[in-house]
Amino acid sequence: MNTHQPIDHTGMPLAAPSGNNVDVIIVGLGPTGATAANLLGQRGISTLIVERDDTIYPRQRAIASDEDAHRVWQGLGLLEGMLKTMSSDIRVHFKHGKRTFVSMQGNESRDQGVPGTAFYHQPELERILREGIRRFPTVQVMGGVEAVALTQDANSATVTLRPVEGGPDQTVTGRYVIACDGGSSSIRKLVGIGLPGRHIEEQWFDIQLRAWYDLPPEAPLDFTFISDPKRPGVDCPCPMGYHRVEFRVNKGETVEQLQTEAGLRGLLAERGIDYDKVEIFRSWGYTFHIRQAERWRDGRVFLAGDAAHIMPPFAGQGVSSGVRDVANLCWKLDAALSSAGGSDLLESYEPERRPNVEQLTKFSLGIGGIVMLGSTLASNMRDAAFMTAAKIPLLGDWLTGIGLKPLYRLGTTGGFFTRTPVRRSLRGDFIKQPWVSVANHTPVRLDTVLGNGWTWVGFPESPIPERLAAAGVAEIKLDYASSIADHKVPAGRYVDTERILERQMRRSRVHGLLVRPDRFIFGGDRELTSADIERVASAVVPNLPLTAQAS
Template sequence: MTTTRITDSSDNTTDVDVVIVGLGPTGATAANLLGQRGIRTAVIERDLTVFPRQRAIASDEDAHRVWQGLGLFDEMLTTMSTDVRIHLKHGNRTFLSMTSTDSFDQGVPGMAFYHQPELERVLREGIARFSTVSILSGVEAVALTQDSESATLTLRPVDGGPDRQITSKFVIAADGGSSSVRKMLGIALPGKHIQEQWFDIQLRAWYDLPVGAPLDFTFISDPERPGVDCPCPMGYHRVEFRVNKGETVEQLQTEDGLRGLLAERGIDYDKVEVFRSWGYTFHIRQAETWSRGRVFLAGDAAHIMPPFAGQGVSSGVRDAANLCWKIDAVLTAGADPDLLRSYEAERRPNVVALTRFSLGIGRMVMLRNNSAASVRDGLVAGAAKVPGVSPWLRGMGLKPRYTLGTKGGYFGGTERRRSPRGSFVKQPWVVGSDLTPILLDTILGNNWTWVGFPSSPIPPMLADAGVGEVKLHSASDLATHSVPSGHYVDSEGVLEKQMRKARANAFLVRPDRFIFASDREMTEEDYRRVTDVVVSGVRSVRCRLGDSA
């Protein structure tokens, strides 16, 4: 695929507006987000086809809401399982079971398990909807230069051939933990390398799960051999084991080694098909900075998490969602590029919190002492029976909820008690004039939106700038079943409760569904700042889902 050189309106010669390096879940999500917004984008990918190994198996509500906004989640669901139970087991005793259905009112499943190649297939097919996005496969980035106007990557075909260059205004490096772009920038990736080796087996059973049956993800919390056991959709099964002293990956990959390991989990080697097996060690690392000049790191290129909480893919999707609307604002609305500095400030605190959470799970699973493990089992099982604690513990209340860092972030007002700034606006089903329930994000689009009750209509300055408005009512506001055109009823009171907690009657919602500020916090300066980054409502409508122009 060749690149056509284009001259933009500012007379800066660039091939595209954005280059994405890497076409894994993070890069593919970013490509869809930019394509949806009409941004000229090129994706650089070394491999010619989807990587066949099942590296990730899970995603959560934060990623699902992004994929929903891209119009891809319904197709993803056809090969996903969202009915997931999580167990911690020691010997024959399960000392804790949790459900993953709660999405904290985000309107999507709280967790899904999948076969990663299928997930990537849907994301790549989604990119094909947008004529502004091209994929350059079979090439790798080998050099990078940048100045105050653009960044230029040198690309080299992996199968031989002459180098070529591509120039863009911004680069998103989504090329994984060993990111070549990060290394070119000289950005360090400090952290820890865990020496303990683990061994994974990806297999497929010669039987299907009963229709509608939940998937049971089990942490094997046994000091003798900790691990993970996870049936996956489409008949796939993923089993993980710690490599014990005296064992080697090479020995475990023999037929005898595989038979023995699978037998430990009660799996008959002769009744499954082993696709792949591999050894690995895991890392806990975060880049010293997530950007340099016009280049931004995302996903594993910026942060590598321990595997125990299954947050790798979702964290990369969070990165892409946070970054892409800001790039859109700079390119399309002429926003100050300083807006992009808020990317790391907003995202890093969540990565830190999830890393700690994942490490906590790992420590609980990988206890090496049988006496300590017995004490753990009793304490956790006892806590799960305590009224008030049990629903929180069994409903995955341990996981940190996704909020953005507000220090250095792009938000209005000032920090105050009960401020909703940096939190997701919740996504209920709302009812419009046709009395058909729809999810809130369906009407939010990709632009800034004022979501408010009648007592707090959109300020004229925001309306004049192109900020959208969702005119909200509670079920008690309307005496009849007639809903005025352009108005919506929050029949279950989800948003009403969120606003009441914030002592507000309206939220100004950013394109990534996070609350900029409530009506009680907004100042005249905030109104001015927002008008400088709002993308034209006309363009936002033109580039809605499925429009490739």
């Protein structure tokens, strides 16, 4: 296939791919690409990842992930290991001078069964994701090459790769390509997709320190927005001995000046940090972009993560948004590769994901607006408004909890869901993830038994429709907690002891839900039509055994 020896994420030589044809080519091995590789590997899909760098980028660019990403990583069998080096007890503060005008808890997850927020050291996160790829013999990684050309036809796409350090070009062909190669994506440019939006001229400056305190993973982490018109910024203790401080670059200042010893001393002094008592690991300047690709697909090429959308950093949603993208896309690629009806699913990728990205972009801009008010008068009025609101019953709970963050629902216009929704339909919502009890009294998280395919989750009055069962849809049989005497759970059944699923279904007056492989609800029992059932049956890929998820 080539003369350039593939390199895996640790710099160890890999055996050359056995041929120049794979099912999926992933370009880019950041968190989005590495998550996609794990998702495809879990499904046994032949995958080649190409990455310009041979080693993990050492700078801590992103620091946060949320419940949506955590639930994906949980399904990959990686979250438990990640949490050992993450901080997941997060408190977020907005501070002006000595006044903290609002504080929020970051561990709520809207009953998804995983931490609502976690902070990490990005190189360590990427290491765990890349180690996860090793489990899957169908996935191979090639480092030290960049994509320089792409052609495609009705059946495949061919990417031309050029060794970064010189050497002959080589080609690899895949049925599909996922561009996870960041905001300057070469793949996006090669297929001619524009990235309209705007550039925020205001410049910011980051300093990454070796921390001067001990912060074990189980310790609470206090993330602070410095909401001062004189110099807004961020202060964030991080896991693994790091601390990150961010500052707006004020008029008359330059990044070059701030990176001198005098500049660094002055900035750190503003936060009460003694330059002589810390180790400065890295510092850099950056500006913000707000952009979305004109379209997220070109034939057999799909954009994901920053290649498809770039949002301001205030809400910490960059990595999680990329994970959401590939979690939505990869099971659909599996269906397109494996079933006659699966190709129609691919049309739903962008319509389902784009609305959430647009919401989160507005949310992030809103947080930035709170932090970066330009006058002392406006800042004092903001402080008073938030402090008053936090004291009002219900409103205060909403404000200091997860209420401000948009609920992750998929776009249903153009999405793959039932076409006849009832009032208060749950289509496009996550199925919640409670603890469920089984026959041996051991509680397990719902996703442990959901597997990675289509699943019918229903109470006794709503068994799985025969056509879905025949197509290979799995079934989870629920019993009501109130109907189980002496906590004896019948074999083959599960009890929602917290009644979380019971309450979720009651909202829509249904007793059974058809759940997609990505944990989103296709529809409830009282809204499914025979046409809906046939659409799903034609796109079903049989569930892999649960042991294959983490083998």
